[in-house]
Amino acid sequence: MRYRNRVLALLFFLSVVTYIDRVCIGVASPRMQEELGITPSKWGLVLGAFAISYAAFELPSGALGDRIGPRKVLMRIVLWWSAFTSLTGAATSYIHLLVCRFLFGAGEAGAYPNSSGAIARWFPAHERGRAQGVVWMASRVGGAISPLVVVPIQAHFGWRVAFWVFGAIGLVWAAVWFWWFRDNPAEKPGVTKAEMEEIGANGAAVQVHHKVPLGKLLSSGNLWLIMAMYFTYCYASFFYLSWMPTYLVKGRGFSEADMAWFATLPFILGGTANFFGGWVSDVAVRRIGLKWGRRVCAAGGLTASAIFTIAAAITPDKIWAVVFLALGYAGSDFMLPTAWALCLDIGKKYAGSVTGAMNTAGQLGSFTTASLFGFLVERFHSYNLPLVPMSLLTLVSAILWLKIDATRQLVPEPDEPR
Numbered sequence: 355m356r357y358r359n360r361v362l363a364l365l366f367f368l369s370v371v372t373y374i375d376r377v378c379i380g381v382a383s384p385r386m387q388e389e390l391g392i393t394p395s396k397w398g399l400v401l402g403a404f405a406i407s408y409a410a411f412e413l414p415s416g417a418l419g420d421r422i423g424p425r426k427v428l429m430r431i432v433l434w435w436s437a438f439t440s441l442t443g444a445a446t447s448y449i450h451l452l453v454c455r456f457l458f459g460a461g462e463a464g465a466y467p468n469s470s471g472a473i474a475r476w477f478p479a480h481e482r483g484r485a486q487g488v489v490w491m492a493s494r495v496g497g498a499i500s501p502l503v504v505v506p507i508q509a510h511f512g513w514r515v516a517f518w519v520f521g522a523i524g525l526v527w528a529a530v531w532f533w534w535f536r537d538n539p540a541e542k543p544g545v546t547k548a549e550m551e552e553i554g555a556n557g558a559a560v561q562v563h564h565k566v567p568l569g570k571l572l573s574s575g576n577l578w579l580i581m582a583m584y585f586t587y588c589y590a591s592f593f594y595l596s597w598m599p600t601y602l603v604k605g606r607g608f609s610e611a612d613m614a615w616f617a618t619l620p621f622i623l624g625g626t627a628n629f630f631g632g633w634v635s636d637v638a639v640r641r642i643g644l645k646w647g648r649r650v651c652a653a654g655g656l657t658a659s660a661i662f663t664i665a666a667a668i669t670p671d672k673i674w675a676v677v678f679l680a681l682g683y684a685g686s687d688f689m690l691p692t693a694w695a696l697c698l699d700i701g702k703k704y705a706g707s708v709t710g711a712m713n714t715a716g717q718l719g720s721f722t723t724a725s726l727f728g729f730l731v732e733r734f735h736s737y738n739l740p741l742v743p744m745s746l747l748t749l750v751s752a753i754l755w756l757k758i759d760a761t762r763q764l765v766p767e768p769d770e771p772r
Contacts, residue, residue, distance in 0.1 A: 356549055356552075357476075357539065357542060357544060357545045357549060358476040358477055358481075358539070358549065358553065361472060361473075361476045361535065362473075362477075362485055362488055362489070364527075364530070364531055364534070364535065365469050365472060365473070365485075365488075365489050365492075366488055366489065366491075366492040367492070367527060368428070368432070368465065368469065368492075368527060368531070369466075369469070369489050369490065369492035369493040369495075369496065370492045370493070370495050370496040370499070371432075371496065371520075371523055371524055371527055372435075372462065372465055372466075372493060372496060373492075373493040373494070373495075373496030373497045373500065373595070374496040374497075374499055374500045374503070374520055374523070375435065375436075375439045375458075375462075375520050375521075375524070376404075376462075376496075376497075376595050377496065377497045377500035377501070377504075377595055377621075378439075378500050378504050378516055378517060378520055379400075379401070379442065379455070379596075380401075380500075380595055380596050380597070380598060380599045380600070381500055381501045381504040381505065381599050381614070381617065382504055382508060382513040382516060382517075383397065383596075383599060383600050384599065384600060384603050384604070384610065385508060385513045386451075386513055387600075389513075390445070390446075390447065390448060390451065391448075392448055392451075393728075393732070394600075394728035394729075394731050394732050395728045395729050395732050396448060396728075397600075397728055398724050398725045398726070398727055398728030398729060399452065399724075399725055399728075400448075400451055400452055400455055401455070401592075401596040401597070401724035401725075402720075402721040402722075402724035402725040403452050403453075403455040403456040403459065404455045404456070404458055404459035404462075404724075405459065405592065405717045405718075405720035405721035405724055406456070406459070406717070406718070406721045407456045407457070407458075407459035407460040407463070408459035408460070408462060408463045408713075408717045408720070409463075409713075409714045409715075409716075409717030409718050409720075409721065410460070410463070410714075411459075411460045411463035411464065412463045412464060412467065412710045412711075412713045412714040412717060413707065413710040413711050413714045414463075414464075414710070415427065415431065415463045415464020415467065415468065415710060416464050416467030416468065416471070416706035416707050416708075416709055416710025416711075416713075417706060417707045417710060418464070418706075419464060419467060419468040419471045419706040420471060420703070420704055420705070420706040420707050423471075423537035424468035424469070424471045424472045424475075424535075424537060424706070425531070425532065425535050425536065425537050426532075427464060427468050428465065428468050428469070428472075428528075428531060429528045429531055429532040431461060431462060431463075431464055431465050431468070432465075432524045432525075432527055432528040432531070433524070433525070433528050434460075434461030434462075435458055435461040435462040435465075435524060436521045436522070436523075436524030436525050436528070437461070437521065438454055438455075438457045438458035438461055438521075439458060439517055439520055439521035439524070440517060440518050440521030440522070441454050441457075441521075442454045442455065442458065442517045443513075443514035443515065443516070443517030443518045443521070444514065459717075464706075464710065466489075466694070466709065466713060467705075467706045467707075467709040467710040467713060468706055469489055470486070470694055470697060470698060470705050470706060470709045471705050471706035471709075472535070472537075473485045473486065473489070473698065473705075474698050474701075474702070474703070474705040474706075475537060475538070475539065476539055476553060477553065478552055478553055478554050479554075479698070479699070480636060480639075480640070481636070482636075482695045482698050482699075483632040483633070483635040483636035483639070483691055483692060483695040484632045484633050484636055484691075485632070486632050486690075486691035486692075486694040486695050486698075487628050487629045487630070487631055487632020487633060487635075487691035488628075488629065488632070489691075489694075490625075490628040490632075490687065490690045490691050490694070491625040491626070491628040491629040492625075493625075493628075494621040494622070494624040494625030494628060494687065495621070495625050496621075497594070497595065497618075497620075497621035497624070497625075498618040498621035498622050498625065499618075501599065501613070501614040501615075501617040501618055502614055502615075502618060503516070504516045504614075505610060505611065505613075505614035507519065539553055570764065571704065571707060571708065571711060571764050572711070574764045576700065576758065576759055576762050576764065577700075577708065577711060577712075577764055579754055579757050579758050580693075580696065580697070580711075580712050580715075580758055581711060581712055581714070581715035581716075582715065582754055583693070583751050583754040583755060583758065584693060584712045584713065584715050584716040584719070584751075585715040585716060585718055585719040586719060586747040586748065586750045586751035586754065587656065587686060587689070587693070587716065587719070587747075587748065587751040588715075588716035588717065588718075588719035588720045588723075589719035589720070589722055589723045589743075589744065589747045589748075590659070590663065590682075590686065590723070590744035590745070590747060590748045591683075591686055591720075592719070592720035592723050592724060593723055593727065593740075593741075593744060594620050594621075594624075594679075594683055596720075596723075596724050596727075597723075597724070597727050597728075597740075598617060598620070598679070599613055599617050601737050602616060602617060602676070604737060605731075605736075605737025605738065606672040606675055606676075606737070607672060608672065616676045619676055619677070619680040620676075620679055620680040620682075620683035620684075621683070622680075623680045623681065623683060623684035623687075624680075624683045624684055624686075624687035625687075626684065627655070627683075627684040627685070627687040627688040628687045628688070628690055628691055630688065631651060631655060631687065631688035631689060631690065631691050631692060632691030632692070632695065634651055634688075635647060635648060635651045635652075635691060635692040635695060636695075638650060638651055643761075644699060644760045644761050645759055645760055645761050647760075648692050648695070648696050648699070648755075648758075648760040649755050649756060649758065649760075651688065651689065651692050652689040652692045652693065652696075652752075652755045653689075653752045653753075653755040653756055654688075654752075655685045655686060655687070655688030655689040656685065656686055656689050656748055656749070656751050656752035656755065657685075657749065657752045658681070658682075658685035658688075659681075659682045659683070659684075659685030659686040659689075659748050660682075660685075660745045660746070660748040660749040660752065661682075661685075661745075662678045662679070662681040662682035662685060663678070663679070663682040663741055663744050663745040663748060664741070664742065664745040665678040665682075666678035666679045666682060666738075666741055667738045667739070667741035667742055667745070668738075682745075682748075686748060689755075693712070694709060696758070696760050697709040697712055699760045699761075699763075700760060700762060700763050700764050701763075701764060702763060704764070708764060719747075723740075723744070726740070726743075727740045
């Protein structure tokens with residue numbers, strides 16, 4: 355097995371653990387709201403606290419990875435978030451929970467930008483879409499596992515124990531990562547000369563860590579389009595990680611046990627769509643070029659997602675609502691690896707900073723939907739109406755893709771077009 359595929363295996367498990375920890379609070383939310391006496395609007399702020407702190411620290415954490423390498427930064431990230439995952443299980447009040455989720459988000463920020471930085475260092479350009487697809491497929495595996503594990507644990511031991519168990523898992527991953535991984539493929543014993551030639555200049559380039567030219571990055575119109583695209587995408591996507599279990603129980607009348615099974619369907623389809631989306635994106639790039647290869651796959655997936663989301667809002671049947679939501683998630687997830695591969699295309703050695711900037715904008719979208727969803731539920735006494743703006747913003751995200759150019763590097767190399 356090529357060593358870069360072993361790196362991908364470690365990133366796969368990181369992504370699984372990341373989303374197990376994220377989705378855990380969504381699954382436990384009905385019990386937590388009842389025990390701690392939290393209203394829907396206040397619960398939205400609990401979910402939003404994670405998103406806003408995640409957004410605030412995403413770009414600095416990505417830039418730090420570009421400077422000192424993802425090996426040290428990812429170890430710090432996982433240790434931090436594991437601690438505050440466990441402390442979430444010790445929350446005794448609304449304020450305590452709010453603080454824990456804010457610090458959890460601050461700690462987890464940078465996980466995916468630094469994963470992307472590792473991919474940029476270890477994978478040639480024509481394999482990055484596939485690698486990103488595997489990483490994001492893993493996140494959906496974690497999302498699918500979480501309800502199936504959390505519900506039995508909280509039924510037998512209470513919701514708090516689930517957070518303690520998941521917090522411990524991250525400690526194991528951090529130890530293995532720091533012991534085995536190296537930022538530079540050339541520094542890893544066992545990597546052959548043939549594999550180094552396959553990786554190309556990316557591996558050699560990381561021998562020197564780079565100071566990030568944030569001024570140049572943030573002056574790029576292309577980057578602002580990417581950030582706007584990801585904001586609108588995440589507005590809808592964060593629903594599945596935060597409000598969906600509550601939506602199924604309180605909005606569609608599922609029992610807690612049935613919710614655990616039906617809540618996995620979007621993540622199963624989303625994981626499959628991530629895998630194929632990354633692969634199709636790479637094939638499209640080879641056949642029709644980088645600019646339109648990235649655009650077509652992403653815009654098509656998001657358009658389908660918008661259609662299925664509005665269908666979920668208007669159908670009276672609760673089973674069909676879950677099916678449409680799952681298909682909507684699959685459509686947007688078909689786009690996801692393309693977005694992260696795009697950041698590597700245009701960011702090059704600043705991949706961590708570019709993905710950090712994109713995901714910062716995305717988490718502002720996540721904060722908006724986390725907070726606004728609960729407000730809309732209380733204002734209109736409906737769990738279906740908040741799906742409408744989700745659908746509309748997903749369509750906006752698809753349209754923005756038609757203006758994004760994957761061939762334009764944000765900080766061009768001397769031999770690249772400006």
